[in-house]
Amino acid sequence: MLILILPISGNARIWKSVNGTEIEGTVFEVKGERVGLRINGRDYHFLISRFQKSDQLYLQKWSSEKRCASCAGKITEGFREADGLKYHKQCFRCLVSRKTFEGGDGLAKDLWGGLVHLDHLGRVSTCDTCNRFFRREDAESKQFFPDGRMSCKICFNDGIFDRQKLYQVRERVLPTLRGVGMEISADLIRIELVDRAFLDREALRIKAGGKLRGLTLTKYKITRGSNFTNTDFEHRIYLLYGLPYVECISVLAHEYAHVWLNERFIESTPLEIEGFCNLVSEICLAQDKTKIASILRENMIQSENPIYGMGFRKMRSKLKAIGWNGLLAEMLAKASPP
Numbered sequence: 261m262l263i264l265i266l267p268i269s270g271n272a273r274i275w276k277s278v279n280g281t282e283i284e285g286t287v288f289e290v291k292g293e294r295v296g297l298r299i300n301g302r303d304y305h306f307l308i309s310r311f312q313k314s315d316q317l318y319l320q321k322w323s324s325e326k327r328c329a330s331c332a333g334k335i336t337e338g339f340r341e342a343d344g345l346k347y348h349k350q351c352f353r354c355l356v357s358r359k360t361f362e363g364g365d366g367l368a369k370d371l372w373g374g375l376v377h378l379d380h381l382g383r384v385s386t387c388d389t390c391n392r393f394f395r396r397e398d399a400e401s402k403q404f405f406p407d408g409r410m411s412c413k414i415c416f417n418d419g420i421f422d423r424q425k426l427y428q429v430r431e432r433v434l435p436t437l438r439g440v441g442m443e444i445s446a447d448l449i450r451i452e453l454v455d456r457a458f459l460d461r462e463a464l465r466i467k468a469g470g471k472l473r474g475l476t477l478t479k480y481k482i483t484r485g486s487n488f489t490n491t492d493f494e495h496r497i498y499l500l501y502g503l504p505y506v507e508c509i510s511v512l513a514h515e516y517a518h519v520w521l522n523e524r525f526i527e528s529t530p531l532e533i534e535g536f537c538n539l540v541s542e543i544c545l546a547q548d549k550t551k552i553a554s555i556l557r558e559n560m561i562q563s564e565n566p567i568y569g570m571g572f573r574k575m576r577s578k579l580k581a582i583g584w585n586g587l588l589a590e591m592l593a594k595a596s597p598p
């Protein structure tokens with residue numbers, strides 16, 4: 261009989277924020293100025309400064325202790341080390357073969373503590389959203405989308421597959437946009453959930469490149485009379501179906517930003533336009549405290565993409581200098597209505 265003794269990864273405790281609110285959760289990581297807390301089985305990231313002094317002291321002590329990079333439990337005796345990270349001997353195992361790694365074994369690591377032998381990499385899939393490794397044989401077939409995308413179980417369960425869920429996403433995005441001064445007439449905008457092939461085809465038609473997750477098409481009609489000019493817009497937003505809630509928030513925010521720009525006939529380089537839209541997306545992500553939101557933000561901040569990544573960083577430094585009012589005014593100055 262095999263008895264697996266799982267280390268206790270710390271007990272849930274009550275965390276008090278500086279403004280008095282309380283949450284119950286277990287620490288699973290401390291990274292820079294952020295703490296990862298597991299609350300009801302879900303991983304969140306919070307700024308450490310959000311918590312009261314006693315909690316901050318607890319975290320100081322927590323992170324000064326030797327911790328397992330897989331389970332976050334305290335390491336009291338022997339441990340294994342790889343890539344500068346320490347693991348409990350019993351945690352240092354491949355998620356495919358369940359065997360512990362021996363000296364000299366090549367291994368790959370995801371962002372969630374998952375480890376796998378390089379030789380077994382062919383038997384895991386990586387979630388398109390959160391980059392988590394999952395064993396293919398444990399997954400359900402629905403996690404593999406017909407268009408080639410794949411979702412871990414957690415992201416799949418959070419997926420937006422219908423209109424009702426989509427409206428919840430919309431209701432999360434609009435107030436944030438309004439908060440920085442961008443009003444969107446969302447009722448007039450058609451949103452369609454589509455697959456990758458459809459999106460790629462539409463993108464190709466307007467010569468947009470890259471691995472898109474959303475696309476906005478705007479048509480307009482101008483009616484001129486002797487003493488009036490009327491512009492009617494027709495927007496259509498295409499979003500990939502099945503994106504997890506948080507990712508859908510970020511993509512929809514980006515597309516709404518395109519709508520805002522299009523309705524004002526604001527034209528600029530793709531670098532500035534996409535950078536601006538990503539900036540709008542990022543403020544929505546920043547409001548969500550899940551670890552997935554911070555991974556998506558991190559991907560955006562560090563993206564090597566010459567348009568989306570560079571553009572985002574350019575617009576973000578501009579935002580830091582002149583604030584939202586200044587930035588919107590600067591964009592509005594680029595408007596050139598026909």
Ligand SMILES: [Zn+2]
Nearest residue numbers: 328331348351
């Ligand atoms: Zn461990």
Ligand SMILES: [Zn+2]
Nearest residue numbers: 387390412415
């Ligand atoms: Zn995932």
Ligand SMILES: [Zn+2]
Nearest residue numbers: 514518534537
């Ligand atoms: Zn865009």
